[in-house]
């Protein structure tokens with residue numbers, strides 16, 4: 296298992312252990328004879344915590360087994376992804392308390408998400424796959440409004456948008472360039488894809504994965520040679536490899 300994945304898994308396990316410890320403490324407390332006044336409240340809290348801790352422990356075990364075996368445990372994929380999405384904000388908080396950078400945790404979460412999407416062997420028709428791109432890929436000085444319509448790009452080759460449109464055309468997938476979460480949600484609502492292949496930074500990708508659930512999102516991190524949100528780029532080979540995988544087609548289009 297790659298070290299990137301281990302970070303999120305480790306924090307997830309730590310969160311589970313914290314819940315189990317709190318549960319043990321609560322259990323000891325409610326069984327004390329002098330805790331009668333708060334007994335009902337504590338019973339409710341203990342039950343709630345027991346469900347959460349039990350669920351996260353179960354999902355942790357399934358997740359590790361799935362990643363090690365390289366195939367999902369039949370019937371548990373949705374439960375695993377739903378639980379990860381649910382616990383993601385708590386894992387982020389725990390990581391912050393431990394002074395781990397948000398970017399590292401988000402990157403680890405994206406890796407796990409991508410692997411789970413891969414293991415599910417999702418295959419979608421080209422017209423049901425949306426290539427979702429961030430506006431920061433566009434050259435800062437380009438005057439063309441590609442967020443309204445990516446095909447407004449004049450294909451001058453000064454920025455990666457040219458090649459990405461070319462990729463979308465070759466594979467006949469839908470393509471959209473967005474400036475943020477709101478436009479991304481609008482695009483998803485309008486185009487109704489069955490799967491999204493998204494390029495973005497750690498924060499936007501992880502948020503997008505959580506927001507889009509249960510729609511599967513496969514994420515590729517952008518590269519920021521000029522700093523964040525400015526003239527970014529992406530590894531075309533990595534992106535095309537994921538695209539081909541999702542389409543279930545190993546033959547590159549001419």
Ligand code: SF4
Pocket residue numbers: 433434437438439441448449450451452453454455456457
């Ligand atoms: S490739 Fe398209 S988006 Fe990029 S600078 Fe040229 S016209 Fe603008």
